[in-house]
Amino acid sequence: MSTYKLIYFDLRGKGELARLILTYQGQEYEDSRFSMDQWPEIKPKMPFGQVPVLEVDGKMFSESVAINNFLARKFGLYGSTDFEMVEVDQVVGITQDMWKVIVDWVHENDETKKAALQKENEEKNFPKYLDFFEKILKTNDTGFYVGNQLSYADLAVFDALDIEVPDSVVDRFPLVKANRERVRTNDKLKDYIASRKEATV
Incomplete structure (x- = not known):
């Protein structure tokens, strides 16, 4: 069973669609949110210095489009043909x-x-x-x-x-x-x- 962690600011923005996909699927995940004040400390730890980041089994992935596409394919929300x-x-x-x-x-x-x-x-x-x-x-x-x-x-x-x-x-x-x-x-x-x-x- 894979573990999921979504890292993003404490707002909707570019992280919200991933949250919606995960919630619709009923997939448990860690919703790791942080404030703007915390961003300078967190930024160097992100793969490309930006968020959202999806961590799957400890492996980090960046770019919101890539994250959302991955989740949609993973959970069968990308169409059947x-x-x-x-x-x-x-x-x-x-x-x-x-x-x-x-x-x-x-x-x-x-x-x-x-x-x-x-x-x-x-x-x-x-x-x-x-x-x-x-x-x-x-x-x-x-x-x-x-x-x-x-x-x-x-x-x-x-x-x-x-x-x-x-x-x-x-x-x-x-x-x-x-x-x-x-x-x-x-x-x-x-x-x-x-x-x-x-x-x-």
Whole structure:
């Protein structure tokens, strides 16, 4: 039986999707969180000086995408056919594009520029990506992004929407909204989701 340890800041950010995958699977793991003040001490101990890091049986792995892909494959959440796998990758790729605009907003220190980026995200960027998701859900017609059961794709979109996308934007896309609620109320996830801290990138 393998042992898992996820090392990340005490916030959601780039570590949360791995937590969601592990929680959905019912896999026990050590959720090793630390504060910003502790980071200078921890950073030199990480493989590439960054987090999240997943430790499996004492072996450390870095890069959030690699970690999430590994866990999704390991626990059967990556689709059951080659076509489903590329469909999962397609959805996850869109969420990564969303993360880019979110991170640009987070890292902007000029308040005027930050406000402009937020306006652009809410009026242009987020609706564009959610429209992609809506079309995928409509085409698949199962309530899930890929196949007929919850997968890595659903968890990745839930995670991306959960950070800075206002409900007023999500409400315009009924299939996306319904899928998000399906994830939020999943028996394997609902207690963990309900007990989390407020979202922080």
